[in-house]
Amino acid sequence: MTEQTSSDKAPKAQKINGVRGMNDLLPGDAAQWFHLEHVFRDLTRAYGYEFLRTPIVEATAVFQRGIGEVTDIVEKEMYSFEDRLNGEQLTLRPEGTAALVRAVIENNLLYEGPKRLWYSGPMFRHERPQRGRYRQFHQFGIEALGFAGPDIDAEIILMGQRLWDELGLKGVRLEINSLGQAPERAEHRAALVVYFEQHRDLLDEDSVRRLGTNPLRILDSKNPAMQELIEGAPKLLDFLGEESLKHFEGVQTLLKANNIPCKINPRLVRGLDYYNLTVFEWITEELGAQGTIAGGGRYDPLIERMGGKAATACGWAMGMERVLELMKVSGSLPEPQAQCDVFVLHQGGETLITALVVAERLRSAGIDVILFCPADGQTASFKSQMKKADASGASYAVIIGPDELAKNEAQLKDLRGTGNQQAIPLDGVVEGVIDAIVGATE
Structure with missing residues (x-):
């Protein structure tokens, strides 16, 4: 088997950009x-x-x-x-x-x-x-x-x-x-044609073309050199x-x-x-x-x-x-909104299974949830996950690690208020989160 050289490699695919003037919504x-x-x-x-x-x-x-x-x-x-x-x-x-x-x-x-x-x-x-x-x-x-x-x-x-x-x-x-109405515009149009024909040498190319098709549009011209001429044109209101x-x-x-x-x-x-x-x-x-x-x-x-x-x-x-x-x-754009109400953290394995079940229960109760999913498939530390939880704008973090799973409980941490953290039963996570949210609004 011969070793592949750099010249044998397929050329890098050229990047395709979007059409000019047609933008993505990020x-x-x-x-x-x-x-x-x-x-x-x-x-x-x-x-x-x-x-x-x-x-x-x-x-x-x-x-x-x-x-x-x-x-x-x-x-x-x-x-x-x-x-x-x-x-x-x-x-x-x-x-x-x-x-x-x-x-x-x-x-x-x-x-x-x-x-x-x-x-x-x-x-x-x-x-x-x-x-x-x-x-x-x-x-x-x-x-x-x-x-x-x-x-x-x-x-x-x-x-x-x-x-x-x-x-x-x-x-x-x-x-x-x-x-x-149409008859009034027709009378005005005739007056416009007479007026602009008398000043044809002052019209730009676009206005000359419109003179024979739609002279009313000449009044909409943004050409600064024609504004004085347009100001003196017959006014439709008079017709x-x-x-x-x-x-x-x-x-x-x-x-x-x-x-x-x-x-x-x-x-x-x-x-x-x-x-x-x-x-x-x-x-x-x-x-x-x-x-x-x-x-x-x-x-x-x-x-x-x-x-x-x-x-x-x-x-x-x-x-x-x-x-x-x-x-x-x-300055009237709305402030950026949080991505979710609750961020759920885990350590993979059985804790992931339980975290996924908890996340679905919270969503069924009308609570927006992001479940931590590692980009590389490897479990990240709680410290690293907590940074992502904070960046998401979530009000609360639900933490399920091996110790919590052994005790059949989760940790509920307040990310935006007091910063307090408390243990709650796994089967009471939904009620605990709702109580925390209601308590924060009172």
Whole structure:
């Protein structure tokens, strides 16, 4: 037998990294996400909203028709592909509203009347990753379908304000506008085209393109060199008819009655084609130039556009990563939570068997438990195990060694309070731990 040389060895496998802008959720950050999701669930329950989940993959037509062919999302950002098995054109969902409306229509959810719905989950857009913005990101959204009055517009805005209050966020301001109805926007669009054609030499390349497709989007340009030009453009509010103005004033009256300050921003148009009447955004100065953390509005035309029976609708969505980033800046992230209530220590062999039985009994009583398991399969000293118990954040340690097993008992040690340690019968461990926990809270 010849000895293997270093040149005969198989090459080391190359490390595969994750896709840029699509991030892992690591254990150290999970508690923050769980906290945010818990606040969402409480919020939606308080207002009577029901959960609806759509698939991550939808027919491409859902977003082409729902969002609009000439939006940045459809033109530049969607992850679309052809299913090799059947030739279907599919897309990873870039936003939640169009997919939710598809589900509502397909399942005839409005047959029995209006619906209050909410969703959360990953979305996908091919854009340049930056602070709080990623190619796979997560949204929480609420949608109210079948309600026509300004009261539901106000309600969903109040939900947003309540969310910021619950999360302890400061410096989040509300901006609102009205996009009116289609005939009013058409008249405004014609005036915009005339205005921007007169100043065509001042438009950037993107705005020139939008001039022939969706001139309203020029108002949403972030190009500093165009802000003076945009400020002088015709304002949509000046083209609104009586009904549109009445609706907008109704929303403002309801917000004022609930002490919700807002700024009317006549340049606020949102980036999607399906909006009408009320639109709004929550904005912060704490996250740089891209300060919008949530936004939405009324989208009455969308359900009919998607093939359903005409029905009114409004809603909003927020990026979870953006909000978590703002919570970090604001100092309102929750403190790291303990991994468990009790850490169980043992010395292997019969003590391991007994420790496993005890751990299961504690879990059956609703107590969170980590059982020590050595990484190398070798029993570690109690000193070493106790360091792990302390690092876990557990309030108590249950220690079962050979001496304890011979006496049919365990040691219960207080890790966070007095540091006292006491012997308790093995068949009374559950009661002993519960008594200790109850006693510590009194």
